[in-house]
Amino acid sequence: MSLDKSRDLYNKARTLLPGGVSSPVRAIKPYPFYTESANGSKIKDIDGNEYIDYCLAYGPNILGHANPTIKQAIINQLEKGWLYGTPTDLEVNLAEKIVSLYPSIDMLRFVSTGTEATMSALRAARGFTGKNKFVKIEGGFHGAHDAVLVKAGSGATTLGKPDSLGIPEDFTKNTLQVPFNDIEALTQVIEKNQDDMAAVILEPVMGNIGPVLPEGDFLKDVRKVTEENDVVLIFDEVITGFRLAMGGAQEYFGVTPDMTTLGKIVGGGMPIGVFGGKKEIIEMIAPSGSVYQAGTFSGSPASVAAGLTVIDVLEKEEVHKNLNATGDMMRSRLSEIVADLNLDYNVVGIASMFKIFFGDKPLNYQDVLKCDKEGYLKFFFKMLDSGVFLPPSQFETNFISTAHSEEDIEKTLSAYEANLK
Ligand code: PLP
Numbered sequence: 001m002s003l004d005k006s007r008d009l010y011n012k013a014r015t016l017l018p019g020g021v022s023s024p025v026r027a028i029k030p031y032p033f034y035t036e037s038a039n040g041s042k043i044k045d046i047d048g049n050e051y052i053d054y055c056l057a058y059g060p061n062i063l064g065h066a067n068p069t070i071k072q073a074i075i076n077q078l079e080k081g082w083l084y085g086t087p088t089d090l091e092v093n094l095a096e097k098i099v100s101l102y103p104s105i106d107m108l109r110f111v112s113t114g115t116e117a118t119m120s121a122l123r124a125a126r127g128f129t130g131k132n133k134f135v136k137i138e139g140g141f142h143g144a145h146d147a148v149l150v151k152a153g154s155g156a157t158t159l160g161k162p163d164s165l166g167i168p169e170d171f172t173k174n175t176l177q178v179p180f181n182d183i184e185a186l187t188q189v190i191e192k193n194q195d196d197m198a199a200v201i202l203e204p205v206m207g208n209i210g211p212v213l214p215e216g217d218f219l220k221d222v223r224k225v226t227e228e229n230d231v232v233l234i235f236d237e238v239i240t241g242f243r244l245a246m247g248g249a250q251e252y253f254g255v256t257p258d259m260t261t262l263g264k265i266v267g268g269g270m271p272i273g274v275f276g277g278k279k280e281i282i283e284m285i286a287p288s289g290s291v292y293q294a295g296t297f298s299g300s301p302a303s304v305a306a307g308l309t310v311i312d313v314l315e316k317e318e319v320h321k322n323l324n325a326t327g328d329m330m331r332s333r334l335s336e337i338v339a340d341l342n343l344d345y346n347v348v349g350i351a352s353m354f355k356i357f358f359g360d361k362p363l364n365y366q367d368v369l370k371c372d373k374e375g376y377l378k379f380f381f382k383m384l385d386s387g388v389f390l391p392p393s394q395f396e397t398n399f400i401s402t403a404h405s406e407e408d409i410e411k412t413l414s415a416y417e418a419n420l421k
Pocket of ligand 1: 058112113114115116118142143144203207208236237239263264273
């Protein structure tokens with residue numbers, strides 16, 4: 001397999017873009033492949049190599065790349081213009097749809113990224129409660145804004161840089177951390193800081209160090225302790241929203257938070273973010289209230305048109321049943337392979353998310369850090385050589401789309417078996 005064109009482009013790119021990329025996780029060493037195009041389950045690089053893709057742009061492309069129905073919806077919108085700076089019926093329709101599917105959301109605002117969604121959700125929770133502190137889970141990733149870049153997952157963990165330079169301590173002093181699946185630690189932190197505790201934000205399934213799943217009644221217990229202490233509970237469903245079920249992890253696990261953030265799938269692969277919640281909290285947002293939030297690209301018509309279309313397809317074709325069954329099958333076949341090869345690895349995941357952990361089954365961030373991440377990276381390159389593109393890190397989740405055929409899955413399982421040997 002030749003990657004000569006990618007290598008040459010990388011040499012130029014790194015003089016122009018830090019690390020040669022526009023976002024850190026893409027910086028595979030010694031150099032990433034640069035993409036020429038993608039269609040269905042496949043992604044093609046500029047050297048002409050084609051891979052079955054389980055990265056899927058880190059989650060948004062649940063119907064695969066360049067899905068024809070979404071493409072047509074975007075084209076139809078482009079014909080009418082793609083940015084107005086005025087409200088549209090599209091955003092009202094998408095808001096209505098989301099509200100009907102997420103019982104935690106009475107009202108919402110559209111933004112352009114998941115980062116903006118969690119930043120604004122935390123601001124709203126603080127504005128609403130008049131309190132400053134919030135709890136995040138160690139290893140939880142909520143985007144790249146100052147207050148949440150403490151023990152953050154995703155690229156920050158992959159690169160071994162859980163914290164960032166350039167963030168004054170004052171900006172993170174109200175960010176308190178507890179391990180995932182540890183209700184005692186969470187309860188203690190909330191009770192100790194009750195006078196100034198605004199919110200708890202968490203990924204119901206930790207997708208940026210995993211997936212790491214909630215154990216037993218953890219999510220229900222989190223709901224109980226936040227309710228008892230008047231703390232706003234925010235589910236960051238940027239990955240899990242529309243992935244686990246139409247109503248996200250909150251539908252899947254039957255736990256309703258006070259606020260929810262969405263992104264990725266809800267824009268059909270176009271840039272989007274959403275934060276929503278109880279009416280009394282969201283009405284605090286400007287111009288109806290005094291919590292300021294604004295954006296030139298918020299409610300971008302092409303993103304909203306793509307979002308309405310993806311939801312329509314997911315709903316009409318009842319996609320989750322089959323997709324989640326494929327995930328179950330994939331995890332069980334991978335577990336058999338791991339067992340047959342006598343490996344001390346663990347297959348984890350839920351719905352259409354999966355991963356092999358090169359180590360014991362993790363319950364939290366500290367467990368995850370113990371896995372063999374260098375070994376995983378070697379395995380990643382072998383898979384690439386076999387024509388399978390997994391996210392290039394032990395800490396990023398693999399996703400399945402409706403575009404993955406049986407043939408793709410069988411080819412992928414054979415590649416796992418051959419490369420794990
Ligand atoms: N929240 C979660 C759970 C995420 O996984 C991500 C991104 O991966 C974000 C927030 C940030 O979203 P974005 O990259 O669109 O800013």
